[in-house]
Amino acid sequence: MGFNNLLNESNDNLVKHRRNLHSIPEIGFEEENTSKYIQNELKKLNIPYKAGYGKTGVVGVIKGGLGEGRSIMIRADIDGLPLTEETQLDFASKNGCMHACGHDGHISILLETAKIIESIKDTFKGEVILCFQPAEEIVQGAMAMINDGLFDDYKPERVIGLHIWNQLESGFIGVNDTVVFASADAFSLEVRGRGGHGALPHLNVDPIVAASQIITNAQTVISREVSPQDPGVLTFGKIESGTASNIIPDKVSIQGTIRAYSPKVREQIFSSLKRISSLSAEAMRTKAQTEIMFGTPPVINESEVAQWVRDQSSKVIDKSLIGQVEPVSVGDDVAEFINRIPGVYFLLGAKIGDGKFPHHNSKFDFDEKAMINGVKVFLSCTMDFLDS
Numbered sequence: 458m459g460f461n462n463l464l465n466e467s468n469d470n471l472v473k474h475r476r477n478l479h480s481i482p483e484i485g486f487e488e489e490n491t492s493k494y495i496q497n498e499l500k501k502l503n504i505p506y507k508a509g510y511g512k513t514g515v516v517g518v519i520k521g522g523l524g525e526g527r528s529i530m531i532r533a534d535i536d537g538l539p540l541t542e543e544t545q546l547d548f549a550s551k552n553g554c555m556h557a558c559g560h561d562g563h564i565s566i567l568l569e570t571a572k573i574i575e576s577i578k579d580t581f582k583g584e585v586i587l588c589f590q591p592a593e594e595i596v597q598g599a600m601a602m603i604n605d606g607l608f609d610d611y612k613p614e615r616v617i618g619l620h621i622w623n624q625l626e627s628g629f630i631g632v633n634d635t636v637v638f639a640s641a642d643a644f645s646l647e648v649r650g651r652g653g654h655g656a657l658p659h660l661n662v663d664p665i666v667a668a669s670q671i672i673t674n675a676q677t678v679i680s681r682e683v684s685p686q687d688p689g690v691l692t693f694g695k696i697e698s699g700t701a702s703n704i705i706p707d708k709v710s711i712q713g714t715i716r717a718y719s720p721k722v723r724e725q726i727f728s729s730l731k732r733i734s735s736l737s738a739e740a741m742r743t744k745a746q747t748e749i750m751f752g753t754p755p756v757i758n759e760s761e762v763a764q765w766v767r768d769q770s771s772k773v774i775d776k777s778l779i780g781q782v783e784p785v786s787v788g789d790d791v792a793e794f795i796n797r798i799p800g801v802y803f804l805l806g807a808k809i810g811d812g813k814f815p816h817h818n819s820k821f822d823f824d825e826k827a828m829i830n831g832v833k834v835f836l837s838c839t840m841d842f843l844d845s
């Protein structure tokens with residue numbers, strides 16, 4: 458089924474929502490005005506909703522007029538970033554936050570999709586769950602919604618979602634069979650020695666030398682322990698110690714990030730880092746304590762569902778604009794949803810100009826004309842799923 462007759466006003470609606478939302482960005486769990494905007498739009502559409510999942514999350518439900526049936530959830534993340542916008546756009550934000558990842562587009566696409574589904578609800582059975590998720594950028598919103606009873610209150614059998622990607626050709630639908638995004642976790646590492654006079658190192662236990670060894674030795678985790686077939690990242694991003702040139706400090710504090718494309722490699726990096734830290738520290742008479750701050754697992758599609766999304770996309774989008782893409786080493790906590798319910802997360806290309814201002818850049822922007830393809834794919838998948 459084509460939806461073109463239903464999409465006459467969609468481009469205008471999408472641009473209007475996107476610009477409205479773009480000018481009021483809010484960071485994770487503080488999306489009060491964004492949440493209100495969404496609730497207000499759902500109210501106008503007569504779509505019942507519940508707010509308060511994960512503080513600012515909103516869940517709407519459209520029930521088909523033909524009775525009970527299957528249940529599908531469409532997810533959009535709603536938060537912005539703590540970044541001062543430098544785009545010069547008319548609708549640029551002025552509040553020190555910025556939609557520099559395209560989540561304003563995600564909300565707009567889901568609102569427009571909801572509007573169209575609501576207008577044809579007499580033609581299907583089952584239900585469509587509209588999931589507006591907060592706090593994706595800090596990878597906490599999905600679990601916060603789940604902990605607030607999202608899946609106690611709603612029982613979707615399938616989840617779909619998309620991420621706008623301004624490094625891909627505008628309108629492109631990138632549906633991977635397996636990995637889409639990497640896991641994203643942080644760690645902190647404390648190396649304890651015994652401080653004292655810098656001129657009397659033999660009387661002290663120097664944690665700075667030990668920390669240096671740990672960082673150097675940890676370079677072998679990716680280069681010597683993880684298979685060359687399996688991408689992984691281990692980055693030390695912050696190191697703090699000391700107060701003066703002639704004092705050996707008591708401790709060194711280190712922080713870093715870990716990325717992997719599979720649960721196996723994620724675990725391997727955790728355990729290798731812990732082993733190398735603690736044994737390297739011991740060799741230098743110090744003690745190391747490593748703590749992993751779990752972020753989000755990798756986003757891994759189910760290949761059967763991915764094929765289905767590509768098939769449904771090809772009904773509404775030119776085939777030359779559908780394919781698979783290189784996995785990206787960023788994280789997205791949509792993983793918490795599709796780890797529980799068979800689902801797919803796909804990328805929606807939205808390149809603008811030469812694409813030199815990527816996601817999270819203060820001059821980030823995307824091609825608004827791409828949004829309509831997100832609506833089309835959501836509609837095509839949703840209607841097919843409820844029909845089957």
Ligand SMILES: [Zn+2]
Pocket residue numbers: 558559560593620
């Ligand atoms: Zn994002």
Ligand SMILES: [Zn+2]
Pocket residue numbers: 557558594816817
């Ligand atoms: Zn982002």
